Amino acid sequence: MIQSVDRAVRVLSALQGSRRMTLSELAAALGLPASTVHGIVKTLVGHGMVVQERGSSRYMLGPRVLLLGNVYLDTLELRSRTAPWAGELARRTGYAVRTGVLLIDEIVIIHHEPRPDGSRQMPEVGIVIPAHASALGKAITAFSAQAQKAVGEAAPLRSMTGETLTDLAALEAQWEEVAATGVAAEAEEAVLGECALASPIFDAFDGVVGAIGVVIPSTAWPVEPPVREALRETARAISRELGAPTWPGPRIA
Amino acid sequence: MIQSVDRAVRVLSALQGSRRMTLSELAAALGLPASTVHGIVKTLVGHGMVVQERGSSRYMLGPRVLLLGNVYLDTLELRSRTAPWAGELARRTGYAVRTGVLLIDEIVIIHHEPRPDGSRQMPEVGIVIPAHASALGKAITAFSAQAQKAVGEAAPLRSMTGETLTDLAALEAQWEEVAATGVAAEAEEAVLGECALASPIFDAFDGVVGAIGVVIPSTAWPVEPPVREALRETARAISRELGAPTWPGPRIA
DNA sequence: GTCACACGTTCGACATTATCGAATGTTCGT
DNA sequence: ACGAACATTCGATAATGTCGAACGTGTGAC
Structure with a gap:
C-alpha cells in the first residue's frame, strides 16, 4: 500500500465527513505535519478533486469527484x-x-x-x-x-x-x-x-x-x-x- | 505536485474514460511499468475507490467515488x-x-x-x-x-x-x-x-x-x-x- | 490604526519510500 | 496438457516524499 496515495484518499475521506476543512484541521485529522498535507492537497486541487473555497481558505471536495461518481453509475x-x-x-x-x-x-x-x-x-x-x-x-x-x-x-x-x-x-x-x-x-x-x-x-x-x-x-x-x-x-x-x-x-x- | 498522488488520480481519470481496463492497459495508458501501477491500483482498491471486476480481472471505478460525488453535491x-x-x-x-x-x-x-x-x-x-x-x-x-x-x-x-x-x-x-x-x-x-x-x-x-x-x-x-x-x-x-x-x-x- | 497571532505556504536537507526490472504465480486459450 | 499472456510479488536502488523551520499573509483584538 503506497503511503502518499493512501494519505490522499484519507484526505478525501476526511472532507467527506466534515464537509469544509482548513489545512490545519486536515493535518490534525490525519495526524500529520501541515506541510505534508499541503503537498497532497495541492496535488488534488490541481486535478479538481478538491477545491479551496473562495475567500475562506477552506478546502472541500471538487467537481471531479462528481464526474467520477457519475461514470461509476454508468459503468x-x-x-x-x-x-x-x-x-x-x-x-x-x-x-x-x-x-x-x-x-x-x-x-x-x-x-x-x-x-x-x-x-x-x-x-x-x-x-x-x-x-x-x-x-x-x-x-x-x-x-x-x-x-x-x-x-x-x-x-x-x-x-x-x-x-x-x-x-x-x-x-x-x-x-x-x-x-x-x-x-x-x-x-x-x-x-x-x-x-x-x-x-x-x-x-x-x-x-x-x-x-x-x-x-x-x-x-x-x-x-x-x-x-x-x-x-x-x-x-x-x-x-x-x-x-x-x-x-x-x-x-x- | 506529489508524483504518486498525481499518478493515482491519472489512474482514476483513465478508468473514467475507458470504463473497464486491465492492469496492462492502465500501465500502457500511463506509460509506466505494470508493477508501479499495480501498487497504486491496489491502494485505491483498498479504499473502494477502484474495484476489480469479478472474474475478468479488469479494474473499474468503485462505490466510494459515488459517495464522494454525492457529498460534493450536498456541500x-x-x-x-x-x-x-x-x-x-x-x-x-x-x-x-x-x-x-x-x-x-x-x-x-x-x-x-x-x-x-x-x-x-x-x-x-x-x-x-x-x-x-x-x-x-x-x-x-x-x-x-x-x-x-x-x-x-x-x-x-x-x-x-x-x-x-x-x-x-x-x-x-x-x-x-x-x-x-x-x-x-x-x-x-x-x-x-x-x-x-x-x-x-x-x-x-x-x-x-x-x-x-x-x-x-x-x-x-x-x-x-x-x-x-x-x-x-x-x-x-x-x-x-x-x-x-x-x-x-x-x-x- | 497598530499589533500580534494564527494560518497557509514555501524551502531545503535527510532518509524513508516509491519505483522499476526480474522472477514467480495464475489464468486463459489452444 | 501445454504455452502464452497476464497479474502479482520481491528486492536493490536512488529518486522521491517527508518534515521542521522560516516566510508571508490575512484576521481579530485592543
Missing part, C-alpha cells in the same frame, strides 16, 4: 440490469425500492425507485448506511465472510436509533437466518419510522454483488407475505439475468 | 441556492434548466431541472461538456482568464458536431460579446438538435462560480427575447443571493 452493470426490475417491484408493492452495494462495512445506494404514489421524494442515490443497521446490509453480509469480518472489525456497532442492533452475536444470528431464507429485515434500526426488507443479488461468479429491498413505513409493518414473495422473486430474477446458477447463491470468502 | 452552496430558481425558470420558460461549474476546461452539470412538460428525461447531473462547445462554458469562460488559458491549452478544440467552434479566435470574439451582454449562446455545437442560452453566476468574492442556462430544441431557435430576459434576471438574482455586489461581475484572473 455498473448491476445498476442497469436492476433498474427495470426495481420499477416493476415498486409498482407491484407500492413501496420505494433501493438497490445497494457494499463498501467495506457500509451500504452505498446505487439506485432509488421512488414510491409510486407520486409524492416528491429526495433522490437517495449515493447515500450510505451502516451495513449492520440496514436490511440491504444484512442481506449482503449474510453471504460474504469478508463483509462479516469488516463489520466485526468496525465494532462497537454504532447505534443509530434505539432499535439498532449493537450486539455482534445477535447480528450473527440474524445472518444465519438470512442465509437460510434469502430475505433480511430491519425495523427502525437506521431511521425512526422506516422499516425495510431486502434480498441479495448474485452473479455468474458465485457471490453476492449487491442487494435490492423495499422501504416500508412503520405504520405498515409487519408487511403482508406477498411483498416478501415479490421481493424474493425480483432478486432471483435479477440474479438469473446476471448469470447466477442458483438463488440464493453460496456464502463466499 | 455545494451554489447548488442549494440555485435549485429553487432553476425550478422557477423552468416553469416560466418551459425549457429544461441546467446549472454547471467549471472543471479545468470542461463543464460539469451540478443541477438539472427537467422540462416541465412531464416527459421522462434522463437525469444529467454529473455529465461533462467541453467548455468551448456549451453556452454554460462560454458564460463562465468569458469571465475567467484562468479558464480561457485552460481552454487555449487544450487546443486544438475538439469538434462535437459540424457546428462546433474549433477556431480559438472565433471563440475569443464570442467571449468578448458574452462579457458585454452577460448571456452566452450555443446552437447545436455540442449536440445536434439542441441549442442553449446561459448566464454566469457570481459570488461575494467577485468572480464567476458557475452558470445557469436553458436548453432549447433547435425547432424553437432562435428564442424570443423574454426567455433571454428571464435568464438574465435569474442569474442576477442568484448572484445577489450569493452576495455578489454587481452583475455581471468583473473578469477575474
Whole structure:
C-alpha cells in the first residue's frame, strides 16, 4: 500500500465527513505535519478533486469527484440490469425500492425507485448506511465472510436509533437466518419510522454483488407475505439475468 | 505536485474514460511499468475507490467515488441556492434548466431541472461538456482568464458536431460579446438538435462560480427575447443571493 | 490604526519510500 | 496438457516524499 496515495484518499475521506476543512484541521485529522498535507492537497486541487473555497481558505471536495461518481453509475452493470426490475417491484408493492452495494462495512445506494404514489421524494442515490443497521446490509453480509469480518472489525456497532442492533452475536444470528431464507429485515434500526426488507443479488461468479429491498413505513409493518414473495422473486430474477446458477447463491470468502 | 498522488488520480481519470481496463492497459495508458501501477491500483482498491471486476480481472471505478460525488453535491452552496430558481425558470420558460461549474476546461452539470412538460428525461447531473462547445462554458469562460488559458491549452478544440467552434479566435470574439451582454449562446455545437442560452453566476468574492442556462430544441431557435430576459434576471438574482455586489461581475484572473 | 497571532505556504536537507526490472504465480486459450 | 499472456510479488536502488523551520499573509483584538 503506497503511503502518499493512501494519505490522499484519507484526505478525501476526511472532507467527506466534515464537509469544509482548513489545512490545519486536515493535518490534525490525519495526524500529520501541515506541510505534508499541503503537498497532497495541492496535488488534488490541481486535478479538481478538491477545491479551496473562495475567500475562506477552506478546502472541500471538487467537481471531479462528481464526474467520477457519475461514470461509476454508468459503468455498473448491476445498476442497469436492476433498474427495470426495481420499477416493476415498486409498482407491484407500492413501496420505494433501493438497490445497494457494499463498501467495506457500509451500504452505498446505487439506485432509488421512488414510491409510486407520486409524492416528491429526495433522490437517495449515493447515500450510505451502516451495513449492520440496514436490511440491504444484512442481506449482503449474510453471504460474504469478508463483509462479516469488516463489520466485526468496525465494532462497537454504532447505534443509530434505539432499535439498532449493537450486539455482534445477535447480528450473527440474524445472518444465519438470512442465509437460510434469502430475505433480511430491519425495523427502525437506521431511521425512526422506516422499516425495510431486502434480498441479495448474485452473479455468474458465485457471490453476492449487491442487494435490492423495499422501504416500508412503520405504520405498515409487519408487511403482508406477498411483498416478501415479490421481493424474493425480483432478486432471483435479477440474479438469473446476471448469470447466477442458483438463488440464493453460496456464502463466499 | 506529489508524483504518486498525481499518478493515482491519472489512474482514476483513465478508468473514467475507458470504463473497464486491465492492469496492462492502465500501465500502457500511463506509460509506466505494470508493477508501479499495480501498487497504486491496489491502494485505491483498498479504499473502494477502484474495484476489480469479478472474474475478468479488469479494474473499474468503485462505490466510494459515488459517495464522494454525492457529498460534493450536498456541500455545494451554489447548488442549494440555485435549485429553487432553476425550478422557477423552468416553469416560466418551459425549457429544461441546467446549472454547471467549471472543471479545468470542461463543464460539469451540478443541477438539472427537467422540462416541465412531464416527459421522462434522463437525469444529467454529473455529465461533462467541453467548455468551448456549451453556452454554460462560454458564460463562465468569458469571465475567467484562468479558464480561457485552460481552454487555449487544450487546443486544438475538439469538434462535437459540424457546428462546433474549433477556431480559438472565433471563440475569443464570442467571449468578448458574452462579457458585454452577460448571456452566452450555443446552437447545436455540442449536440445536434439542441441549442442553449446561459448566464454566469457570481459570488461575494467577485468572480464567476458557475452558470445557469436553458436548453432549447433547435425547432424553437432562435428564442424570443423574454426567455433571454428571464435568464438574465435569474442569474442576477442568484448572484445577489450569493452576495455578489454587481452583475455581471468583473473578469477575474 | 497598530499589533500580534494564527494560518497557509514555501524551502531545503535527510532518509524513508516509491519505483522499476526480474522472477514467480495464475489464468486463459489452444 | 501445454504455452502464452497476464497479474502479482520481491528486492536493490536512488529518486522521491517527508518534515521542521522560516516566510508571508490575512484576521481579530485592543
